[in-house]
Amino acid sequence: MKSFLKSTFPLVVISILYTSCSTTQKIEALKPLPSDDAPMVYNTKTSFVNMPLQITLKEIENQLNKTLSGEIYxxxxxxxxxxxxxxxxxxxxRLVEKNGKIETILPLKIWSKFKYGTDFMGLNDTREVNLNGTFTLLSDVKLSNWKMSTTSKIEDFYWVESPSILVAGRNVPITYIINPTLSIFKSKIAKKIDEAIVNSCDFKPYVLDVLEKMSTPFLTSEQYQTWFKLIPIEVYVTDAVLDKTQINMDLGLKCSMQTMVGLKPKNSFDKNAVQFKAVSKIPEKLTANVAAISTYESASQLISSNFQGKEFVSGSRKIVVQKVGLWQRDGKIIIALDMTGSINGTIYLSGIPNYNAVTKEIYFDQMDYVLDTKGLLTRTANWLLQGVILRKIQETCRYSIKQNLDEGKKSLLPYLNNFSPMKGVYVNGTMSDFEFEKVEVTNKAIIAFITTTGKMSVRIDGMD
Structure with missing residues (x-):
């Protein structure tokens, strides 16, 4: 017997040491890598938002009256x-639509001094005339580089009172003199109106202001501290079309969308980085691809709440999970569970994040485990590793994003119901339910990619 013990004891010690070393190596391989302040990097999928834009003639009329005032020639x-x-x-x-063109009715007061007679022997004189009348212009409309421009021609003009001067005690009509003189300036006056329309109808600053408002991160869930953020990339526009009382054009917005958990993200909108492009046609559907970002800290907190107040019991043994840690290592998620009770120590679970479309939960598939406890080789540890408790613990390591999705949609809907990011600009639209696409793991977070479709429109009417 002593001989047997002498011969087997070294093997047991070696086995213990080897197992201990192997376990230690496994644990070290699971521990998180040092953190850094590098920004989160992941493969983004862009969204496309179709935004038909309507600008009322009344709005253009208001802007034109602000630009064109007082002396115009x-x-x-x-x-x-x-x-x-x-x-x-x-x-x-006043602006009205007439056969697909804009008719501009412009009331004017004209002061004129003219020389008449002949220069022979100084037989000439000058007279001053004050006139009240109205010009009527007809304009073709187009949109170029986000500025509405017109090509106008004076179609008619008439006098409130017939122009005349007093000569030798008689009122002498001078319409025949004034009208040919005005005809010389028709093109100049029309050009002045066109310049005023260009200056007052530059919509690019308004579009940028709207995008900046839409890019401001907003809270979608107080409970989960979830924020939504839109990042514009490119803006497309089609030619403008005059349709009775308004001008229609299609806008298209290429952007990325994010939901982030934790502190309010910074507004990274840069109006100089947004590219504007002219196109002939824009798809009608809104296609939104949202990156739902769960940092490891926030996911740890959510999973910790699943364990709160729970005891895992098997016969006379029980354990309580006190703390949950989460991080990424080699493409897998490591979940560290600090426990007390029949086992005092840490169990490390590793798995691949996946999504349950029915429960809308992020769970972890293909899970493996390693124990870090003084009783590693005891039967106490074995019942945990081999029993139902481990499976129950694994099942508890999940968190739902259903409420995030529901809250996200609920929070986005007001932005599609006559939302006014600035005075005179109104956004309306519809949105379908979010659908899950895939999960990605980064060094900073777990990212669930979700998609939705819908429609959106923007109306400009009543700006300052």
Whole structure:
């Protein structure tokens, strides 16, 4: 017997040492790598948002009246054509649609000084005339580089009072003199109106303001501290089409979308980085691909809440999970469970994150384990490793993103129901349910990619 013990004892010691070494090596291989401050990197999938844009003629009329006020024309050279002229806007400009074009009705006051007679022996004189009348212009409309531009022609003008001057005690009509003179300036006045429309109808700053408002991260769930963030990449626009009381064009927004758990993310919107491109056609559907980001800290907290107040019992033995840690190692998720009770120590579980489409939960598949406890080779440890308790613990290591998805959709809906990011801009739309696509693991977080479809429209009416 002594001889047997002498011969087997070294083998047992070696076996214990070997097993201990092997376990220690496994545990060291599972421990988290040193953290760094590098930004989170993952493969993004862009979203495309179709945003038909309607701009009312009334809105363009309002902007035009703000831009074009007071004196709009001044010719102070009498000698070139024997006429001086100042033209002042006397009332609001009115815009109406006429056969697919814009008709502009422009009330004006005209002061004119003209020379008449002949230069022979100084037989000439000058007279000043004050006139009140209205110009009617007809304009073709187009959109170029986000500026609405027009090509206008003066179709008609009429006088509120017939122009005349007093000569030798008689009122002499001078319409025949004024009208040919005005015809010389028709193209100049039309050009002035076109310039005013270009200056007052540059929509690019408004689009950028709307995008900046939409890019501001907003809270979608207070309970989970979940934030939604939109990052614009490119904006597309089609040609403008005049449709009775409004101008229609299609906008398309290429962007990335994120939901993040934890502190409010920074607004990284950079208006200089957004590219604008002209296209002939834009798809009608909104396709949103959202990256639902769960940092390891937030996922640890969610899983910890699953274990709170729970005891895992088997016969006379029981354990309680006190703390949960989570990190990534070699493409797998490591879950460290600190436990007390029949075993005092840590169990490390490793698995691949997956998604349950029915329960909308992130769970961990192909799970393996390693124990870090003084009783590693005892039967106490064996019943944990081989019994139902381990399976129950593994099943508890999951967290739901259903509420995140529901809250996310609920929080997004107000932004599609006459949402006004700025005065005079209104956003409306519809959205379908979120659908899961895939899960990715990064060095910073677990990312669930989800998709949804819908429609969106933007209306501009009543801006400052």
């Amino acid at each position: 001044n010719d102070s050279d009498l000698e070139d054509d024997k006429t001086e002229m100042k033209i002042t806007k006397t009332g609001p400009i």
